Amino acid sequence: MKPRKDLITIESLSDEDIHTILDSAVAMKEIFTKSVKKVPALKGKSVLTLFYEPSTRTRSSFEVAAHRLSADVTTFTLSTSSVVKGESVHDTIDTLMSMKMDYIIVRHKNSGIPAVIARHCNASVINAGDGAHAHPSQAFLDAFTIREKYGEIAGRRVVIVGDILHSRVARSTSLILRRLGAQVAFMGPGSLVPPGEHTGVARLHTWEEVFTWAPDVIYLLRVQNERIESPFFPAADYHQTFGVTEERLRRIEAQGMSIMHPGPVNRGVELCDAAMEYEHCLVCNQVENGIAARMSILYHLTPGTLSHD
């Protein structure tokens, strides 16, 4: 893999880059089985997590990943920072760069912010989710999880269900899976699934169509109420129309399909409780693989080189 400074989108990666990062994730995961779960790969390097939006799993996953590579991690807390005083992103970054950070892991509600930061500083910038644009580390952990389960991604069918419009996960994960040869379809309410000519992904309309298409993986997206100012669909309808109900779970079970979800799960909305206990529910595998995928991403980026994004 050629030296690369940032990871902003899946699009900017070559096929070779994608395979390299996925392959190394396997090696990273092996470290977890050892009694000392730490390697000195990033010893002496400093990692900053800069989350402008609330996050539990992505932030802690990156922090654990950085610790396991022996990096020093600083957490920038926004509620007590000058950001609440209206400081521009550029000025915040200038301040942080004078602290000589090697890696900045950033999440922001505005699409496009990580690229702005990446252009503005020498540190390696990793996009941990920007608006509805991209979430590349999630894409890697999803691809890793599917590959681990099925051995190969090419030829697999994955349906992504829910709020496609607001979802950076749908964008990045569908992209990496298609690049790796999977077939992807979207399913969800009309107001939340952009037309196929814009997305390049076929749309299924009902669960009946999903079962007929017979995907290997059903990937449910979280209903992101915090992003939605005015309702896009009647909330009371969602579980019955688009969620995995107990009846649908039985059919999923019968067809041996896997269930994935980027978390956090809204129980009773996207998934019924029983679905979380289902043997092919991969939600916990996703969390574990998230650490390995993020270790691999950190390992393969080179601060101070030219940006590819």
Place this chain on the structure above:
Amino acid sequence: MTDTYITHATWAPGGHQIDLCLAPAAESLDTIVLIEGIPLPNIKKACPSGAMEIPEHAHVIDASGKLLMPALYDLHTHIEMPGRSKRECIIRAGEAAIRGGVWGMLVLPSPAFRFDNGASLDSFRETASVRSAAEMTPAGCISLGMQGLEQAPYNTLAATRGVHVLSDGDDFPADILMLYRAMQYAGELELVFAVRADVPALTKHTYVHPSATAYKLGLHPCPPCAEEIGTETLIRLAEATGAHLHLQLVSTAESVRIIRHAKERGVKVTAEVALQHLLFTHEKIGDYNTVFKTVPPLRDKADCEALLEGVKDGTIDCIVSAHTPCTPFSKKQDFITAPVGMTGLDTFLPALYTHLVEPGLLTWWDLVRACCLNPEGIACPRDQEEGVPSTAPLLLFDPQVSHVVTEESLVCGALNTPFLGQELHGAVTLPLR
């Protein structure tokens, strides 16, 4: 002060060669010379090339190979640049206009230039008359503070400050009842309501045309129906009140169709399109290029084509620059945070020529109609009614000259032009004396 003779110029709208004798700027002539129906001031004589008797030692401009035409009038400019003084904004916009072949412009109200009272209009006119190289006509506010809630003192603005056009910048008034009553009231004062059609509830927090670009960049799409519903609504208001409606920044094919129908049934409506909406589509945004962040957003190719067709058949009366200078820092921010708009004055005529006239999409006559006669007629309607000639000076345009737009070549003080680094054809000589 002596007369200026211009010889062997090609009259752009007609294509034939003419010679002219221009009176000195200080000398104001009562006579109007009509060239192909276009009234022009301060011309002593015009005749086919070669027929002019030129006295010895006269000041002669040999315009061989150059085009002669009325200078442009721009009906949509914002001249405020946050952080810069009002005086500097006026000076730079005036210089930029002259560079781009624009002799006069309608300046829309903005937070710094809040034309909702006599004092701010007086102070603006005073500064502009001294500092600006180009004529600046302020548009009065529709509502106090451009808040869209309470009407501005139209009678004061119109009767004592000579305001002809009312506008709240690019904002659609928040209260439609306020607008309806304003149009009833100020329509009788013969004021023009310049409004951008919109349904704010549908376009709040939206940034791009619904498209593959919107999906790819994860930016909320701005539905074209918002503009179209707004267009229908405004036309109904104009019909009901009899006020002259001027639709600003028309951007969709369907809007053009709606306006065409309204004109057919005699509604007092005129419309403008920004050059950016004729030339560019949403694909230009690429990887969040904030220069191409505009309101309304850049649309599809079919929209560009329909808008151009609208200009040609007269449905769209004017092409405007929608000049909006932004500080370089503000446009370096992320797409959502960055302000909207492009600059357009510096490059206006060369860009129109390079991208529309030279490729044969518009004729010189279309351009003169859409960029000189119509916009001036809307901004200064009384002048025409009373038979006062157009005050547009003439300019010479040399289509043989090309230049690359660079930071140094821009005088407007901002860099948010889509033409930076590009070659544009044509050089403007304005004024001629």
